[in-house]
Amino acid sequence: MEFRFSKKVSQISGAAIEEILKYAGDPTVISLAGGNPATETFPAAELGEIAQELLTKQPSLALQYNTPRGYAPFRELLTARLRDHDNIGREFDDLFIVTGGQQAVDLLTKVMCDEGDVVLVEEPSFVGALNAFRSYGAKLVGVKMEDDGIDVAGLEAALQANPNAKLFYTIPSFHNPTGITTSYEKRKAVYALCAQYGVVILEDNPYGELTFDGEKLPTYKSMDGEGIVLYCNSFSKVLSPGLRVGYAVGHKDLIQKMVDSKQTCDVHTPILNQLMTYEYLKRYDIDAAIAKMRVLYRDKCQVMLDAIEEYLPKSITHTVPKGGLFVWCDMHGDYDTREVAQYCAQRKVVFVPGCTFMVDDQAPCSAFRLNYSTMENARIVEGVKLLGEALRNFMK
Amino acid sequence: MEFRFSKKVSQISGAAIEEILKYAGDPTVISLAGGNPATETFPAAELGEIAQELLTKQPSLALQYNTPRGYAPFRELLTARLRDHDNIGREFDDLFIVTGGQQAVDLLTKVMCDEGDVVLVEEPSFVGALNAFRSYGAKLVGVKMEDDGIDVAGLEAALQANPNAKLFYTIPSFHNPTGITTSYEKRKAVYALCAQYGVVILEDNPYGELTFDGEKLPTYKSMDGEGIVLYCNSFSKVLSPGLRVGYAVGHKDLIQKMVDSKQTCDVHTPILNQLMTYEYLKRYDIDAAIAKMRVLYRDKCQVMLDAIEEYLPKSITHTVPKGGLFVWCDMHGDYDTREVAQYCAQRKVVFVPGCTFMVDDQAPCSAFRLNYSTMENARIVEGVKLLGEALRNFMK
Numbered sequence: 001m002e003f004r005f006s007k008k009v010s011q012i013s014g015a016a017i018e019e020i021l022k023y024a025g026d027p028t029v030i031s032l033a034g035g036n037p038a039t040e041t042f043p044a045a046e047l048g049e050i051a052q053e054l055l056t057k058q059p060s061l062a063l064q065y066n067t068p069r070g071y072a073p074f075r076e077l078l079t080a081r082l083r084d085h086d087n088i089g090r091e092f093d094d095l096f097i098v099t100g101g102q103q104a105v106d107l108l109t110k111v112m113c114d115e116g117d118v119v120l121v122e123e124p125s126f127v128g129a130l131n132a133f134r135s136y137g138a139k140l141v142g143v144k145m146e147d148d149g150i151d152v153a154g155l156e157a158a159l160q161a162n163p164n165a166k167l168f169y170t171i172p173s174f175h176n177p178t179g180i181t182t183s184y185e186k187r188k189a190v191y192a193l194c195a196q197y198g199v200v201i202l203e204d205n206p207y208g209e210l211t212f213d214g215e216k217l218p219t220y221k222s223m224d225g226e227g228i229v230l231y232c233n234s235f236s237k238v239l240s241p242g243l244r245v246g247y248a249v250g251h252k253d254l255i256q257k258m259v260d261s262k263q264t265c266d267v268h269t270p271i272l273n274q275l276m277t278y279e280y281l282k283r284y285d286i287d288a289a290i291a292k293m294r295v296l297y298r299d300k301c302q303v304m305l306d307a308i309e310e311y312l313p314k315s316i317t318h319t320v321p322k323g324g325l326f327v328w329c330d331m332h333g334d335y336d337t338r339e340v341a342q343y344c345a346q347r348k349v350v351f352v353p354g355c356t357f358m359v360d361d362q363a364p365c366s367a368f369r370l371n372y373s374t375m376e377n378a379r380i381v382e383g384v385k386l387l388g389e390a391l392r393n394f395m396k
Numbered sequence: 397m398e399f400r401f402s403k404k405v406s407q408i409s410g411a412a413i414e415e416i417l418k419y420a421g422d423p424t425v426i427s428l429a430g431g432n433p434a435t436e437t438f439p440a441a442e443l444g445e446i447a448q449e450l451l452t453k454q455p456s457l458a459l460q461y462n463t464p465r466g467y468a469p470f471r472e473l474l475t476a477r478l479r480d481h482d483n484i485g486r487e488f489d490d491l492f493i494v495t496g497g498q499q500a501v502d503l504l505t506k507v508m509c510d511e512g513d514v515v516l517v518e519e520p521s522f523v524g525a526l527n528a529f530r531s532y533g534a535k536l537v538g539v540k541m542e543d544d545g546i547d548v549a550g551l552e553a554a555l556q557a558n559p560n561a562k563l564f565y566t567i568p569s570f571h572n573p574t575g576i577t578t579s580y581e582k583r584k585a586v587y588a589l590c591a592q593y594g595v596v597i598l599e600d601n602p603y604g605e606l607t608f609d610g611e612k613l614p615t616y617k618s619m620d621g622e623g624i625v626l627y628c629n630s631f632s633k634v635l636s637p638g639l640r641v642g643y644a645v646g647h648k649d650l651i652q653k654m655v656d657s658k659q660t661c662d663v664h665t666p667i668l669n670q671l672m673t674y675e676y677l678k679r680y681d682i683d684a685a686i687a688k689m690r691v692l693y694r695d696k697c698q699v700m701l702d703a704i705e706e707y708l709p710k711s712i713t714h715t716v717p718k719g720g721l722f723v724w725c726d727m728h729g730d731y732d733t734r735e736v737a738q739y740c741a742q743r744k745v746v747f748v749p750g751c752t753f754m755v756d757d758q759a760p761c762s763a764f765r766l767n768y769s770t771m772e773n774a775r776i777v778e779g780v781k782l783l784g785e786a787l788r789n790f791m792k
Contacts (some may be wrong), residue, residue, distance in 0.1 A: 001624050002617045005509045039456040048451030055444030063636035099662040114402045131658040168473040240459035242667040264528040265502045266495040271638040
């Protein structure tokens with residue numbers, strides 16, 4: 001039988017990400033393509049003890065159905081934490097639990113976008129979010145990133161040109177894929193524009209805690225007097241991605257719609273995983289653990305930046321992240337880094353070609369993304385060295 | 397700000413299910429409204445031990461990102477089990493892991509249905525699935541259930557009348573909400589019709605193992621020479637619903653689209669939960685555990701049926717399930733069981749009004765659903781007795 005698939009999903013394919021993951025299992029290839037947090041940051045022993053205790057002492061709670069909104073004491077703890085640490089949450093806001101931050105992106109798109117509605121995105125941007133928007137038949141309009149965040153004039157022009165724009169998607173801190181942090185001035189300008197045009201800001205902040213110098217700029221949500229920001233975050237980068245526990249904060253009318261939709265998607269986020277995260281937060285000092293991660297990733301980033309300076313051709317420019325997991329390099333000129341990536345893969349080093357993160361992901365792109373969080377330092381250096389040799393050969 | 401929600405989600409509301417769950421926490425109310433498996437069936441100690449061992453011995457695997465398709469050894473084990481136990485799976489089929497059976501319904505709808513496409517459903521049917529279809533703007537066309545399954549002539553008429561029908565959704569064994577089992581003859585007829593009209597059968601089989609007399613009729617998937625059946629099932633009723641681990645089997649082209657879409661929804665099903673289920677299946681005899689559940693639920697069902705005979709007015713008819721968790725009762729006549737439910741709730745007993753399970757969920761319906769799996773036997777009897785008194789008063 002020839003399946004009559006929906007038009008909206010014909011736009012997306014997992015091929016790009018599968019291509020990235022393909023090499024992850026090959027020990028002879030050095031992958032600078034991933035986005036995984038460092039495995040040594042997972043508090044596995046603590047979580048193991050908590051899991052066993054939960055299943056022994058509260059088996060019905062840990063294994064039975066629960067509510068779509070999430071476990072109430074966990075929601076309360078997160079609400080208080082966000083209020084105290086990040087000045088997030090007002091009278092009109094609510095918080096609910098999602099199955100990883102990705103689900104917040106998916107659900108917000110579902111409740112906001114009919115086919116053909118516009119989602120404004122930073123360009124480049126996180127491919128998982130771009131594909132979520134595409135999967136509902138939304139039209140993507142990209143606005144280019146500058147060193148200090150989005151081109152604000154470009155955003156205003158896009159808002160004017162697209163009255164059916166429903167969302168603006170942004171990763172303001174330690175952006176994926178570029179590592180760029182949006183300046184405070186630009187945050188204020190972007191917020192004002194979105195409020196003026198009635199566009200919801202989807203603020204994705206998975207890397208926000210991973211600041212190298214401890215500086216955290218105010219989030220959009222902390223400025224959100226109008227109730228136009230949907231803030232999403234997760235424990236994927238600061239506890240464990242495999243648990244798939246995230247949360248979203250937004251105006252209660254918006255959250256109610258998302259909760260109703262979640263019910264039809266996966267009923268609720270696995271309750272054991274919520275309880276494990278909740279108990280971990282109660283029993284241990286996650287801020288102390290995060291402080292160690294900041295040092296770990298700062299060092300890894302520096303190792304990569306030093307190796308880039310030493311081994312990559314000088315014509316290739318790169319960002320200097322102040323946090324997060326990624327460096328963005330640009331070969332400039334007519335290069336198509338998809339071809340370059342194939343060439344390098346044969347030489348046992350892989351990265352993600354820039355087109356993956358673009359609205360038009362078929363057009364050639366001269367940039368590419370490198371990741372430094374997953375590997376040991378020596379292997380980062382080895383990988384960048386191999387990459388430098390391959391690039392020099394390719395560019396000859 | 398006034399949110400401009402998508403048209404498709406304006407069709408759904410979680411209110412019906414929230415109304416049902418509202419009384420679950422009130423200990424003075426006897427709820428015959430739930431659908432939870434009995435908590436005493438959860439192998440909590442075994443799962444606790446497994447969880448701790450996994451987190452101790454395989455921390456990176458258990459806590460790191462994994463693939464959208466699911467953990468490969470788990471997929472292989474399930475594929476072999478379905479082949480050996482249920483004659484499910486052919487050369488062209490594939491299996492992937494979902495975050496509970498509900499996600500398979502959600503993802504299939506997403507990959508198949510554009511707005512306005514038709515989904516054919518048994519009427520009544522599971523509200524979680526109906527809302528999933530509605531949430532993508534699909535048009536529901538209901539075909540009435542008879543004592544031995546769907547009205548086949550009605551299904552054929554609906555197929556003829558709706559050339560844009562993409563899916564037929566069915567729970568062939570121990571149907572929710574009626575408890576009805578579709579006869580083998582009807583399964584053959586329905587399969588032939590769907591193959592003829594090019595409509596995908598979404599076979600939802602969460603209760604299939606919970607057969608009281610051990611009889612399991614052939615699934616649609618076991619007859620599926622054409623590759624038109626998407627079979628979904630989960631561990632929610634035979635291990636734990638809170639873990640949210642399910643699976644779907646279908647033609648590999650269909651599964652590939654669903655995997656691509658899953659990537660944008662929740663990236664992957666929590667890997668610890670997959671590993672816990674996998675290890676449980678390897679180490680313990682789930683079939684022996686299921687055999688005990690069959691006896692448990694058979695007895696509970698009999699307790700409820702006896703109580704119905706004793707306490708409910710004779711004018712109320714009911715189904716006699718051969719498995720599963722539900723009995724369907726009908727008051728007949730002009731009753732609107734939404735009103736009846738409100739009346740009974742004040743008298744400390746609740747059930748789910750029939751309209752909840754209908755395509756037109758606003759029209760009055762004289763039927764209602766009772767659940768017997770969640771409570772102790774004495775409380776089932778007490779609940780039905782209370783219900784009988786309330787109904788007699790209401791019908792005066």
